[in-house]
Amino acid sequence: MSLFSKIKSVFNSSSDDVPDAQTIYFKNGEMYKVYPTDKESWYDARYLVSDGVKYDLENLDDLRCIPIPAFTNIDIMHGYGITGSLEYVLRMKAGNLRRKGLLKESNSILERIHLFMGAADNGYQEKDFLIYSHLLLKEGHFEESAKYKAIVQSYLKTLRVCHNSFSFYNRAKDVMDKLLSDCRKYNTDYISMSAHLACCEECNKLQGRVYSISGKSKIFPKLPDVIRETGKVHDGCGHNFSVFFYTGKDDTIFDKNGNSVNAIKSSQRPFKDDRTAEEKKNYLEHLEQLQKEKQKDLDEIEYYHIFYELPEIAPKSFGGYRRMKNAQTKNFLKLKDQAIKHGISIS
Secondary structure, X not given: OOHHHHHHHHHOOOOOOOOOOOXXXXXXXXXXXXXOOOOOOOOOOOEEEEOOEEEEOOOHHHHHHOOOOOOOOOOOOOOOHHHXXXXXXXXXXXHHHHHOXXXXXXXXXXXXXXXXXXXXXXXXXXXXXXXXXXXXXXXXOHHHHHHHHHHHHXXXXXXXXXXXXXXXXXXXXXXXXXXXXXXXXXXXXXXXXXXXXXXXXXXXXXXXXXXXXOOOOOOOOEOOHHHHHHOOOOOOOOOOEEEEOOOOOOOEEEOOOOOEEXXXXXXXXXXXXXXXHHHHHHHHHHHHHHHXXXXXXXXXXXXXXXXXXXXOOOOOXXXXXXXXXXXXXXXXXXXXXXXXXXXXXXX
């Protein structure tokens, strides 16, 4: 506990007494009480009591000192659910503060929200971690948006495994190291690889098998070096790996269609691309969708630069900008020409 928190804890030893404003109570990042109890929304609460220490949610000093809790034993299926997890509540509170015009207070939460989200490990996607960067972009704070985005992306690359579970971000090497450690702990030489339909040629050859870590098995193939060393087949690989306990010839695993199949036969099948024409088409569509999402991010950056720097000719909405860009209308080409002249890059 920080010195600030220790001092506050002394003055807040009666923090469970009846407060003078709406108050929300947390232990290890999970909300367990709301005052008054008849309040339907707790995102407007004035006070937060986290692990026995009281914080004023409209006071800058307090907001900057809210510690990141342990987030142990969180069960999002019970109690207040995900909406009662501290990182979620703080995100909502930041939005409410912004609507009230308390920008500094809102920013003080959002500047650290990625740290709370990472510790909570509630399955967030990268776009969720970047909500503050997106907000800064929409408000025209381009340098700050780019700076925060870089900070978050760097943080995500180094984020370690938390709470013995694994969240979305590609921490494949950490996951594989943990998995290999578990195999040693439980005295098994085997790891299974998941299987699914929308995958590339190389993944399709390797997926849906049991592998021998040591390579000494006469039944299962040796775990490929690339998987052992990186935890994945390639960048962007979405396959999972699990500890496997071999008990006999009737052991099963799941194939790419979700069917239970014999583990030995599936593992010993030829290493070839057996995708159907439809599967190959679906994979190409998957890649196309990923590219569209990347392009949408680039389009949004372009639009808000135009919106703030060329307001007299900017489309009224981002959706309108995308439509005219996709259609390459005469108005878009004129807009593009003006944007380039003002130093705005158009992809």
